[in-house]
Amino acid sequence: MLLLGIDLGTSSIKVSVLDAATRECRCAVTYPPGEERDITARQPGWAEQRPAQWWADAQAAIQLANASGRYDPQAIGAIGIAYQMHGLVVVDKNQQVLRDSIIWCDSRAVPYGEAAFQAIGEARCLSHLLNSPGNFTAAKLAWVKENEPETYARIDKIMLPGDFLAMQLTGEITTSVSALSEGTFWDFTGQELSGDVLNYFGFDRELFPKTQAVFAEHGQLRPAVAATLGLRPGIPVSYKAGDQPNNALSLNVLHPGEVAATAGTSGVIYAVTDQLLADRASRVNAFAHVNHRPEAPRLGVLLCINGAGSLNRWTREVAGAGLSYPQMNAQAATVPAGSAGLLCLPFGNGAERMLNNRQVGAHFQHLDLNRHTAVHLFRAAQEGVAYAFRYGLDVLRENGLYPSIIRAGHANLFRSEVFTQAFVNSTGVAVELHETDGSVGAALGAGIGAGAYAAPADAFASQLARRLVEPDQDAATYEDGYQRWLQQLQVQLAARPDFPTPLP
Structure with missing residues (x-):
């Protein structure tokens, strides 16, 4: 079986096709080739992108990969998606996008998140959300509710960028605990949608899609889309995760004490812990990792540098x-x-x-x-x-995290x-470099979700470090x-x- 991984980045979309048995990458394509997508900033501190452009680029990347002749597109058996975190996509009941996506580096919602942090209470936010609502997806939605009430009134479902791609592929809209936590919608103490956040901002629970595990079926490829892409209809989207948890997965960073880093559009250090950790000032942020379970917590503590x-x-x-x-x-x-x-x-x-x-x-x-x-x-x-x-x-060291080695692609x-x-x-700190990236991680995640591997560790059985710096x-x-x-x-x-x- 072949695995298709899609990495929806800020600058471009990359797809990789892997052989599930050998982990060999048959083809990797970045679209658009030789250039980078722009971010629209209509006011200082704003940052938006068009979801329709993401979808067009994803289709073009898949078609370009299929045209390489390096594999049989009909042999693809599962699809995984990684995506830029914290963005807001809103659709109506017909799954039509209502406005451009307010993406991760947009700063307009900071005052909304800070006001919620004070109103809900700093101690309660840190103990239940593990973060301040800050500038995450919940605060972005609050900005839309306050400043674009007509748009807000038409929203049927909210989602993150990867959820949008999955919706385009399958017609289904789903989320996960990991995704909800990255939007500061998840209460880790109550193991449910945060009533504090929903009540403070006045959000209806019906805005949120059904919750699935990260490694699970998030819908099947629609026949019309399959025909356009040259793939088999019914292929499951069996994995969906934010780019930083996915980068950690691609580096086999799954257990407490393991640390990943990436330096794409943004720079990130991502440390896995089994503690419900919260920084006193929410300078670093803890989200549910791809393998998080209530009975076996796995949190990714994320340090982000936007530039x-x-x-x-x-x-x-x-x-x-x-x-x-x-x-x-x-x-x-x-x-x-x-x-x-x-x-x-x-x-x-x-x-x-x-x-x-x-x-x-x-x-x-x-x-x-x-x-x-x-x-x-x-x-x-x-x-x-x-x-x-x-x-x-x-800052991570202040919070008791002392990596001795960091893995990076x-x-x-x-x-x-x-x-x-x-x-x-x-x-x-020494860095261990690996030949992997987000699209490879998404493909391996698809294999895990589709049952091609008995356990996540099996997906990385042959992965060796390129070198140690x-x-x-x-x-x-x-x-x-x-x-x-x-x-x-x-x-x-x-x-x-x-x-x-x-x-x-």
């Missing part, structure tokens, strides 16, 4: 026109560690949860017009992301030797650089003591 690959992309567009990412990485490697004193704060992609939902913005500090070149910008940007990871890892920024070594030297002779340089970077960040934080702004 990681997005900063790298901006730097290339502004200072590296015409360069590919590998070319830019190679040029960055010609500059010694520390970027000749140039520092970068990478926080220009919305409110940062680990900075208490402040919008600090991106900054290049100590720019010397007689010394620094575009190449210094390339390296400083990647080092700045690494320093942000160090800052966030220190050899993808996105982790393809850069400069970034990978800067990450290791800044954090002091450890701190080197530049570790002291990066420690000094981080301390100078931290001073600059503290200056910017002090200049923004009152964010988030109150409700209008």
Whole structure:
């Protein structure tokens, strides 16, 4: 049996087709090829994308993969979906999308989440939701309810981006405890939809789809869609998870003490624990992992940096026109560690949860017009992301999480030797690189959900690390650089003591 994995990212959609028996990747396609999808920002701090574009790109990616001739599309027996987390998609009773999706890095709903945090009570939110409602899906829905009442009145179901793709494939709308928790809709103490959140915001329970396990059938491929895609009708969508839990799955990070990282559009460290852990200021966030069960808790504690690959992309567009990412990485490697004193704060992609939902913005500090070149910008940007990871890892350490090794896919920024070594030297934690990505994880998840593997561990029986990256002779340089970077960040934080702004 072949397995189809779909990874709905912010910049593109990637699909992979795996042989369930051998774990061999028969084909991998990214769509659109050679470019990245835009984010619409109609006002400062806003970020939206069109679900119709996601669906068009997903179909194009699958058709392109099928056209490769590397496998028989009729042999695909299960579909898995990974998706950008925390986005809001709303549809009417005819499953028609009512507005563009308010995606993960949109900051407009922060005041709504902060008001709920205070009204429900900080202690109760942290003990029941494990988070502040902050800027998650619940707060985004509250913004729609307050500011677009006509749209809100027409909503039949709310969903996350991956739920939308599954709906397009199957006609069914489902959710999971993992998905509900990432929207701050789930009460971990009561093991149910949060009455606190629903009552405070005035949400009707009928807005929420039926709840399924992550590894379960979320519908079957509709005949008309199957004909368009060249697949067999009736194929189950047997797995659906947010991109960070899915990235952890792809790295076989399933048990307490195991830690995954990714550096795509955003940067994330994701640590698995069996404790219902909540950060005192909700700077890092705990969600139900893909294998969470009430009797065997598995929580993913997520540190998110909004501006990681997005900063790298901006730097290339502004200072590296015409360069590919590998070319830019190679040029960055010609500059010694520390970027000749140039520092970068990478926080220009919305409110940062680990900075208490402040919008600090991106900054290049100590720019010397007689010394620094575009190449210094390339390296400083990647080092700045690494320093942000160090800052966030220190928050995780405050919460009792001390990883000795971090697993990451050899993808996105982790393809850069400069970034990978800067990450290791800044954090002091070795990184184990694997040849996997989100679409591969989604395909393996589909196999687990469809019963191709007796247990999740069986899906990773042949997975070996590509290599281990450890701190080197530049570790002291990066420690000094981080301390100078931290001073600059503290200056910017002090200049923004009152964010988030109150409700209008």
